[in-house]
Amino acid sequence: MMKQFHHKKILIAPFSPMTKAFKDFLIHTHQISFVGFIDKNAQGENIYQYSDVESLDYDAILVLSPNHSKNIIRLLKKNRCKKSSCFEITINSNEYGLAKKTNISAFITSFFYKLFFNVIKFYFYLIPIERKRILFISKDFIGSNNKFLFLYCLGNNIGTMMLSDNESQITELKNSDLPTVGFNSLAAIYNLAIAKVIVFDQGNYTYLPELSHKQKTIQLWHGVGLKKMSKLDNITYDYFVSTSDWTNETNFKHIFSSKHYVNCGYPRNDILFKEGDIDTDNKKDKLNLLFSDKEIYHFVKEKQKTSTILLYMPTHREKSGELPLDFEKLNQQLVELNAYLIVKLHPFVLQFYKELDAGHYSQIKVHDPQGDIYPILAYCDVLISDYSSIVYDYLLLDRPIIFFNYDYEEYVSNYGEFLFDYDEYSPGIKVKDQQQLIEAVKTTIKTKNKESKAVVTQRETIRNLFFDKVDSHSSSRVIELLSS
Numbered sequence: 001m002m003k004q005f006h007h008k009k010i011l012i013a014p015f016s017p018m019t020k021a022f023k024d025f026l027i028h029t030h031q032i033s034f035v036g037f038i039d040k041n042a043q044g045e046n047i048y049q050y051s052d053v054e055s056l057d058y059d060a061i062l063v064l065s066p067n068h069s070k071n072i073i074r075l076l077k078k079n080r081c082k083k084s085s086c087f088e089i090t091i092n093s094n095e096y097g098l099a100k101k102t103n104i105s106a107f108i109t110s111f112f113y114k115l116f117f118n119v120i121k122f123y124f125y126l127i128p129i130e131r132k133r134i135l136f137i138s139k140d141f142i143g144s145n146n147k148f149l150f151l152y153c154l155g156n157n158i159g160t161m162m163l164s165d166n167e168s169q170i171t172e173l174k175n176s177d178l179p180t181v182g183f184n185s186l187a188a189i190y191n192l193a194i195a196k197v198i199v200f201d202q203g204n205y206t207y208l209p210e211l212s213h214k215q216k217t218i219q220l221w222h223g224v225g226l227k228k229m230s231k232l233d234n235i236t237y238d239y240f241v242s243t244s245d246w247t248n249e250t251n252f253k254h255i256f257s258s259k260h261y262v263n264c265g266y267p268r269n270d271i272l273f274k275e276g277d278i279d280t281d282n283k284k285d286k287l288n289l290l291f292s293d294k295e296i297y298h299f300v301k302e303k304q305k306t307s308t309i310l311l312y313m314p315t316h317r318e319k320s321g322e323l324p325l326d327f328e329k330l331n332q333q334l335v336e337l338n339a340y341l342i343v344k345l346h347p348f349v350l351q352f353y354k355e356l357d358a359g360h361y362s363q364i365k366v367h368d369p370q371g372d373i374y375p376i377l378a379y380c381d382v383l384i385s386d387y388s389s390i391v392y393d394y395l396l397l398d399r400p401i402i403f404f405n406y407d408y409e410e411y412v413s414n415y416g417e418f419l420f421d422y423d424e425y426s427p428g429i430k431v432k433d434q435q436q437l438i439e440a441v442k443t444t445i446k447t448k449n450k451e452s453k454a455v456v457t458q459r460e461t462i463r464n465l466f467f468d469k470v471d472s473h474s475s476s477r478v479i480e481l482l483s484s
Contacts, residue, residue: 002096006030008059013072015039015047019064022089022096026062038076040230041416050079058082064089068203069099071234116186118209120193131196131214133159134482139183141166141370142291143201144268145220148374151287152267152475154178161191166370169291176287197482203232216482219256220267223389224466226418226425227315233257241266241478243392244468251419262481265467265474268374272396273472277301278375291372296342296365300379308339308445311380313373314404315388316346324406325434327361333438334363337445341365342380344373346388382444384437387411387418391426395463396470400444400451401428404437427458 010026012019015037026032035058036046048056053076061081063069069088076086088099134153136146142164153160162180164170173180181187192198198211201220211217218239224247232255240258242248248261271288278297279285289297300309323345334341344367367373383394384402391401403426405411412418423430429440463470469477 002026002030005032005060005062007032009033009035009057011035011038011048011053011056011058011061013038013061013063013076014065014068015042015044016065022062022064025096038072040075041228050075054080058085061086062089063087064091064096068230071203071232074234116189120190129194131194133161133191133195134197134199135191135195136160136162136199136201137208138162138164138166138169139202142169143220143222144372144374145222145266146199146201147290147372148267148270148288149199149220149475149478151290152270152479154287155284156479158479161195163188163191169370172290176290178287200237218478218482219258220478221252221256224251224392225389226387226420226422227389228416228419229255231255239481244466246465246468263468264477264481265469265471266393267475267478268372269393269396270472270474271374272378272393274378288375291368291370292375293365293367293371296367297376297379299365300340300342300376303340304379304381306338308337308382308441308448309380310334310339310341310382310384310441311373311377312341312343312384312404313388313390314345314386327364330434330438331361331363337438337441339363339441339445342367342373342376344371345369381448382441387422392462392466395427395459396467398456398459398463400448400455401426401459402437402440402444403428403430405430406432408432425462427455427462 005026007030010032012023012034019037023034023037027034034046035056036048038048038050038053038061040050053061061076063072063076063086065072073086073088090097090099136142136150138146142162146162150160150162152158160179162173162178163183164180165183167182170180170182181191192208193212195215197216197218199218199220201222216238217235218241219237220241224243235257237256237258238260240248240252240256240261241264242252242261243265244263248263253261274288278288280289280294303309330341341364343364346369367376377390377394378397380399382400382402383391384404385391385394386403386405391403394401405422405426408422418425429443431437431440
């Protein structure tokens, strides 16, 4: 698929570990003439800004980013890149390829999609209706914030609908008789046109048609943390929801464009304060386990009574590779510690899940990467992470955290410095390799419920910065906000 770029002058966007590996592949296999990287924030030799594109000599720009390719291509075209020079690159089965180009059929579909949407919108402009429905948009997978606010709406008889393109999750919703439609349907267009409120929990959706001024938009996002982000301002939301005024002032106001920044808290964290177990015999209560691994949930709930439950959730890295763990050895070490490990990696590093077969490990379970871990999180005794925002949600439980930052120097080199001092804002033991990790687990188990006052105080101090409200009412606050 890459042969058409043989001996061509190539620009690559953005600048990341993934695209650096892609560059090396192209140089060695297709003898390209590498012009440089294009990136909004990075600086260095052979790294150009979007505004430089018009003056550069190149044959093609190859864009490789699991999350932001379409937005990058939009910005490149805005800065007058050569006509038909941008190509979106994908990775499937560890092979590079070109994303499918828009064909005539897709163009016609897109044209009629927008036409149908605008006809409906104009119809309801001429014949005013009382908009009531809250519409959730979940591309790729349904995140925990969207899921729990969606369930809150259903439980309180608020008209709602879930839009997604994740077929397995749509099937699970339909099997539970919950209102959902796929993106590519007339029903989706209709629901989008008549909705009162449109709820997002991921990045900007530039493919959406222009919404009515009578519709409110709200961005729940999916985490607060240490990592810096590029500005995402091609949509201005009516409300951007976060967990504290401090996180809005120090972080989100510099990234997202919104009329109001509010600290309602995250709907997904309400489940962490639930009294008692989820009643799987109760039709309404068991909906909390949607998209969660039910087998792991019951396993953890039972084992937590007599054993230590560890949860490993590292952040997203835009590169391929292997987890720095010997799982055979790790399993034996966990046997000796009477501990179990739940592994849930980031939804965008699916290649690791294919490599990790935990079926034959007695102490290790692997959770679906696109599933919902939050109902299980409440039963975990120790969190193992690195730079992920899950750390800060876990502070609400006030339990030990181990920071497995095996690639700290490389991560900072590739992604830039953090928003805040890493050591100051990571309250827990820091480890670099598996042996240190196991020693940290031993120490944590030994000092369970007897942690030093300094560690407990550090967790509390950071939690108070990241969360203005520590309770189970985040969903109700969001709905109250939308009702005002």
